[in-house]
Amino acid sequence: MIAHLPALQVVLPLLFAPVCVLLRQHTLVWLVTLLVSWAVFIMACLSIPVVFDIGPLSYELGGWAAPWGIEYKLDQLSAFVVLIVTAIGAIVITYARQSVTHEIPRDRVYLFYTAYLLNLTGILGVVVTGDVFNLFVFIEISSLSSYALISIGRDRRALMAAYRYLVLGTIGATFILIGVGLLYVMTGTLNIDDLQQRLVDLEEQRTVITALAFLTVGISLKFALFPLHFWLPNAYTYAPSVISVFLASTTTKVFIYVLLRFLFSIFGASFVYDVVHVDRILLICSVLAIFSGSLSAIYQDNIKRMLAYSSIAQIGYMVLGVGLASVTGVLAGIIHLFNHALMKAALFMCMGCVFYRIGSVSIGQMKGIGRTMPWTMAAFVIAGLSLVGVPLTVGFISKWYLIQAAIEQDNWVIVITVLAGSLLAMIYIWRVVEAAYFQEPDIGTDTAGHGEAPPMMVIALWVVIIANIYFGINAEMTSGFARRSAEFLLGAWP
């Protein structure tokens, strides 16, 4: 059973996607999706102890042995990322039912869940696969389904946002494909482990460096690293609430994973850091991302858009960790993958609840909402503080490691960037808090029917909030995973 886990995690959602089309009834479809989401989450939990205590799980697809056949592999890093993705997936689908029926035309609900399952297949496949061409295929599966998911709602502006995402996403995917092609030309293999071994002797080749460049840019476009982030704000803002939650907390994380995989498992830390100095450009981009994202967030009236800009800044933190070129730095980046998934999921879930009740997420409509939706807004405050990095929340743990990594290298600019980013986050979060708690609703606003969101949504939201606090108080597990992943990635370097 355990040996089949890597493949099963990908195949299960793929198999059940067409089942959703056949069933069509929206509650049934939701139930199927719910079961699949929880099943893959449980599988991820099962695989964690095996991977961390015994060793990587490898699965040969179709029985073809590794360098020729496609290999699915769960190692320290991918098992951890799969855990993040499936955990968020399970909780998001638990949360989704009312929100989806509220925001998506009833006759399209089954299509929504179908596309969702395909998306889950895609991103899990990206993480699990040990073959770079297969990885590209899964990227396409996840991307195409996410274009559909973004545009499936009632908001017509989502169409334009999805189109823009499609154009830029395709450019990114093409770059990745070019990079993979160049690597194949040089080495004649597509297997990640095999690539790593063969590339060692080819470091001086210009083609390899070109491949690295194409891959870095293509992947960075996919996770919206500044200045390749222009598709992101609209996509997150106009997507259905559930999809904003899911995209913000998983898709970007998965592409960060892809970056880590290519940089360290294929090219190797010494080539990336010592020969090409990718860290320098990543560092500059991430610092700019943190400032531009945070500053833009302060001026947004639509809170989902504000959170989207905040995501751009937070992606900066993750890349910053990679750019710091040390075990602590990569550790900080990886632990922030997990922590940011938790906080952003919670924040977007809050906005889903708000949208469910008042039909808007603009700050002007949210005046006095702290009184009508006390649980939702209390959750927003806690998740917001987590984003700022206040102690006892996961955000603090991320900040701690980032600052530690920066001080270790005496890089004071980075220290200041991280601290300033926190304070900017405080400003944009507190704008919402002040509107929600200190302002009276405008006269004439129809407050009838306002109240707390449906219990299921609020409970799911609070599960994430409690996770935010729990892993902020007891970070031994997450920091342990992140440390081992980072040590595994960097290997003997430096």
Place this chain on the structure above:
Amino acid sequence: MAVNPEQLLQAAVFLPLAGAVLIGLAGSRPDLRETVTLVTAVALFIVICLLYRSFEQGGQATVTLVETLPGLTISFHTEPLGLLFALVAGFLWIVTSIFSIGYMRGNREHHQTRFYVYFAVALASTMGIALSANMFSLFIFYEILTLSTYPLVTHKGNDEAKAAGRVYLGVLLGTSIGLQLFAMIWTWIITGTLDFTEGGVFDSRVSETVLLILFTLYIFGIGKAAVMPFHRWLPAAMVAPTPVSALLHAVAVVKAGVFTVMKVSVYLFGIDTLAAAAANQWVLLFACATIIIASVIALGKDNLKARLAYSTISQLSYVVMATVVLAPLTVAGAAIHIAAHAFGKITLFFAAGSIYTASGKTKVSQLNGIGHKMPWTMTAFTIGSLSMIGVPPAAGFLSKWYMLQGAWAVENWFVITIIVISTLLNAGYFLPIVYAAFFRQADDEDTSSHGEAPFPIVLALVLTAAGTVLLFLLPGRLLELVEAIRL
């Protein structure tokens, strides 16, 4: 009854938290809610007294709640300075609760349940700060204290409160995250520990420049100590209801600030290390400047609470200054001043609240002749003022005596001059109020006929005024505790 100190340490933090939950549950029944507040406050004080007794009998205790990251734990321990702070804050919570009941009901404040809940949470974090065994735990409770007092500061919910709340959070979170957290992580990287240790955690290999920068980062990072230029939050926070100003801004929050300064100086750096590296020079300068400037500003304030706020800023810097003079006697003086100023200043704030509740007056210029209508309040106010100036028979004399003696011993004439000038200034802004209250005739247009404030308010301020005098008359235990601080 055999209760071990480990359990007492945990109880000191969790008791007020449990109280907060119960207060919230009892929200719809005011009498029950206030009973819960009082019972919790009394129970907490008993716990701290038991803790003190077990410490006196030689029981050193440390307890670890959770290991957040490898090597970084949330832990508590018994230590004389922390016990002193916990005793003061615990006792004054009881008195403030009595005062709050009178004040909140007398002024028909809204959202009283929320008020009592956050008050209890603030106390829990104060206890956490007082008993923290390492800088990491202290920092966590320091931040919770900031956040839990935010709803108290902005209690009124109007635009003024919102603006004040911005300054409050902005300064306190800004300095703590921007400077204190940075300094803490830096310390962690250099030394690999954040435990409060006798003599400090830095060894002699750390360069003097690094120590100077780190120490300065810490002191300015502790925004709650209100060393200029990070003092703006304190006057801003005076929009809060008076009980909040009294407990939080004369006792819990500001004392948490100077207490942290003392902990960092004594147990993280060690005063010998600081003295050897001369790392105190910048901070000393800023503290002295704050004492004088804040006093001068206080002179010009007509609003009574604003005058008290600037007086607080000045008095807080006494503690900072006395600590960073780095002489054993001045450090003792600083510790005594935490207790002495707490009792004196809370009396003054209670008096201000009493005057406001009885007569609605908020300005110094309106107080002519008020001593005849409110003899208890104004007598207590006089005692509080004397303590601020440092005149017997008030506790403020003790701390000033120690500070002067300590500064004399190390021949720091600069500090002595500052203390003398500041004493004159203190007299300059407190005595005229006392004089006007008792010896001036009420203004002709002032036809208000009010008496004393409600009984709970008067009871509270009489208690704290008596405490101020008692600390002077019977300082034995206080001094024992202070002398137990190992430098």
